[in-house]
Amino acid sequence: MMAQTSSQKCYICTEKNSVFYCYECQHALCAICRERHDKVPALSGHTIADINVIDLSNVQSDKTRCITHEKEYQFYCVKCCDLICGKCATSSHKGHSFSDISEIVSEKRKSAQSALQTLQSNIDVMSSMKDTVKSTHLEKLHFDSQAVIIDITSTFKELHTFTKSKKDIKKTEVEDNEHIEQQSIEEFLKYNDLIHDRYAKVFTSLQNILCEKHDITFYKHYRTIDKDISLLDDIPQEPKLPYVPPLDKTMLYTEIEEYVQSKTETSLCKNCITQEKKLNEILEENKQLKRDLDLKEGELDDKSNEIGRLQDSIKDIETSIPTKRKKKKKGSSDNPRTAEQSRLSPESSLYYPSKLRFKMN
Numbered sequence: 389m390m391a392q393t394s395s396q397k398c399y400i401c402t403e404k405n406s407v408f409y410c411y412e413c414q415h416a417l418c419a420i421c422r423e424r425h426d427k428v429p430a431l432s433g434h435t436i437a438d439i440n441v442i443d444l445s446n447v448q449s450d451k452t453r454c455i456t457h458e459k460e461y462q463f464y465c466v467k468c469c470d471l472i473c474g475k476c477a478t479s480s481h482k483g484h485s486f487s488d489i490s491e492i493v494s495e496k497r498k499s500a501q502s503a504l505q506t507l508q509s510n511i512d513v514m515s516s517m518k519d520t521v522k523s524t525h526l527e528k529l530h531f532d533s534q535a536v537i538i539d540i541t542s543t544f545k546e547l548h549t550f551t552k553s554k555k556d557i558k559k560t561e562v563e564d565n566e567h568i569e570q571q572s573i574e575e576f577l578k579y580n581d582l583i584h585d586r587y588a589k590v591f592t593s594l595q596n597i598l599c600e601k602h603d604i605t606f607y608k609h610y611r612t613i614d615k616d617i618s619l620l621d622d623i624p625q626e627p628k629l630p631y632v633p634p635l636d637k638t639m640l641y642t643e644i645e646e647y648v649q650s651k652t653e654t655s656l657c658k659n660c661i662t663q664e665k666k667l668n669e670i671l672e673e674n675k676q677l678k679r680d681l682d683l684k685e686g687e688l689d690d691k692s693n694e695i696g697r698l699q700d701s702i703k704d705i706e707t708s709i710p711t712k713r714k715k716k717k718k719g720s721s722d723n724p725r726t727a728e729q730s731r732l733s734p735e736s737s738l739y740y741p742s743k744l745r746f747k748m749n
Contacts (some may be wrong), residue, residue: 396439400424405691409442410458411435411452411602418442437601452604453661456480461604464492471607493603496610500594503617507591510623515583517626518577524631525573532632550647554640562632569630576627583621591617 396406399415406416410425412434417425425431453460459473463486471489472481511588544551593613600606 396444406439408436409439411437411605414452435602441599442601445594452602452608461489463487464489471604489603489607493607495616496607497598499614500598503614504591504594504598507587507594509619511584511587511591514580514587514623517624518580518584521573521577521580521626525627525697526570529566529573529630529632530570532630533562536562536632536635537716543635543637543640547644550644554643558635558640565632569632573627576624580624585626586620587623590620599603 394417398404398406398418398421399413400421404418404420407419407636408417408422409415410431412416413425413431416439417436422436425434426436454471454476457473457475459475461471462474463477464470465476465481465484466487467484468481472486476488477484491713537559540555540562544555590613593616594610597606597609597613600609603623677689
């Protein structure tokens with residue numbers, strides 16, 4: 389933003405309106421006096437600018453001179469990151485490394501240009517986000533809300549007398565939710581506008597100071613703007629799409645069921661005694677069946693144990709038979725007898741056929 393046309397009188401002639409401004413002299417000059425000013429060799433290096441494109445409130449402040457010594461700034465102290473005058477260089481900044489003011493200003497102008505581009509990009513993002521939130525979010529919020537309202541309306545047709553009041557309640561809940569979500573969106577938009585305005589304000593200040601030709605004035609004001617840039621809030625994140633709770637049909641039918649049950653409670657109570665008696669009989673029968681089952685399971689366990697013992701006895705018998713046969717054969721070989729004696733022996737199979745068969749088995 390450029391300054392308005394100046395009506396300030398020339399400092400030298402005090403008659404004509406000033407056209408130029410000398411930063412070093414800190415005087416406004418008309419065209420003629422400017423020519424005289426430039427002819428003075430000692431003033432040839434001064435910075436002259438069109439007075440209509442600068443802000444005199446900035447350039448005429450004490451920020452262009454050393455506060456301590458009231459001298460013009462001549463150097464940039466690299467160690468202290470500050471502008472200093474000649475006396476500062478030989479006193480409080482003695483031994484520090486210095487650089488030309490134009491060098492640091494050149495770097496800061498580049499930084500300012502980069503910051504300007506970043507601010508412009510962020511402003512564009514927020515402007516686009518604002519349009520998106522206004523259109524998409526609000527439209528979706530309204531569309532989803534209307535869809536749920538239609539669903540609610542169709543559901544309540546089954547029980548018109550009771551459900552009409554329920555329908556109104558449910559619709560109010562959705563509309564309240566829409567109102568709350570809408571307020572949230574509008575608050576976001578207000579906040580976005582606030583951040584947008586802050587960015588725009590810094591952007592304008594940065595844009596104006598970039599038009600500043602006087603290095604010292606630029607540097608002093610850029611430092612303030614640079615601090616403002618660092619204090620800017622991050623651009624807000626686009627909020628999530630609004631949520632409209634769908635109709636909870638299970639809860640709705642539960643409420644209807646409870647309502648219907650409350651209306652039919654008298655007729656149900658007529659059969660209460662009979663139904664309770666039948667239920668008690670069923671429960672008692674169930675208990676008896678469980679007792680019988682437990683008893684049968686105990687008997688089954690006893691039978692299983694008995695079968696196990698019999699199986700063990702059979703194995704023992706089968707194991708002992710081959711052992712007895714071996715002993716018998718060994719006794720026959722130690723006391724040999726004739727075939728006839730064996731045939732007539734009381735132990736022969738001729739006299740004890742059944743016993744032999746039992747042993748063989």
